[in-house]
Amino acid sequence: MRALARHYPDGHRLPPHRHPRGQLIHAASGVMELATRDRIWLIPPGQALWVPPGIEHRLRARGAVELRSVYFHPDALPAAAPDEPASVRVSALLGALLDRAAAIAEDPPPDERDRRILDLIGWELDWSAATPWSLPTGHDPRLARLCAAILADPADRRGLAAWGEQVGASARTLARLFRAETGMSFDLWRRQARLLLALPRLAAGEAVTSVALDLGYGNPGAFAAMVRRATGQPPRRG
CATH class of the missing domain: 1.10.10.60 (Homeodomain-like)
Known part of the structure; x- marks a missing residue:
């Protein structure tokens, strides 16, 4: 797993791309728009979007956005992770974990404490709390x-x-x-x-x-x- 934090100004766009890893996207502030070939999602604070490996998507910031992303290796995806993009609620604990994970440096490799923080993110994901923040296009x-x-x-x-x-x-x-x-x-x-x-x-x-x-x-x-x-x-x- 790896995590990162990014700031995007209002209207910033990321062109269509895909990742070999699964991605969990959370807008700590602002609203991020994610679109696939036939559906669009909004990711407001309090929500996160799971994007499975290999799904092509593009992003646009609606307002200034503070983004948190966590990437999961294909061999270590969260338990019961859906095969399609899915919006999930971000609990107070999950939000804090995402903030902390984004501060973990890749070099040097995470120590035992950092690895436990990263592992907790997968355990805290509640797929039953999915919310309909999407629309077919x-x-x-x-x-x-x-x-x-x-x-x-x-x-x-x-x-x-x-x-x-x-x-x-x-x-x-x-x-x-x-x-x-x-x-x-x-x-x-x-x-x-x-x-x-x-x-x-x-x-x-x-x-x-x-x-x-x-x-x-x-x-x-x-x-x-x-x-x-x-x-x-x-x-x-x-």
Whole structure:
């Protein structure tokens, strides 16, 4: 195992890449966006994302990000580690372990105390605490471009016909692609995308009205109702 800490400014991007080791990614502050070929995840504070060995992914910082990463050798993956990326809750202990592990130097090799700290990280991972901080984006390049554009500007209210002119497909084709590749209609996917982008901001204490307006909701009450339907809880008032 090895661990590292990185700081990324707002908007920083890492191009598509893959690792021979399994990777646990945790944003100690800020929100990191990770995308694979057909799905996108957000990694806010309090969450971590497991990326199995060999999975191609790209990263983008949403705000300034303090990142913690731990790499596991393929022969020493955490017990019951999923074969697909999975988001897990970061307990207070796991967060402290990740911070401590990032301070362990590779040279000289870790001593016995450091090795025990690294080993504890694998034991503290609770795969049953996975959380749905992800959204499918599909394989078709036209659909992928549309999804990326909405995630970049969720306040854009254009319908499928207008989007079709931009990505080179008819509204009917895009509607079919959404159903076939994401399992959702366009309207539902856009609502889910806005929810995905809203939750980490609300969890960080941003005002409901500010988040609602940024996501294209002219009426904060409608936004609050959407959050309540999806999570069972009203957003914090602000």
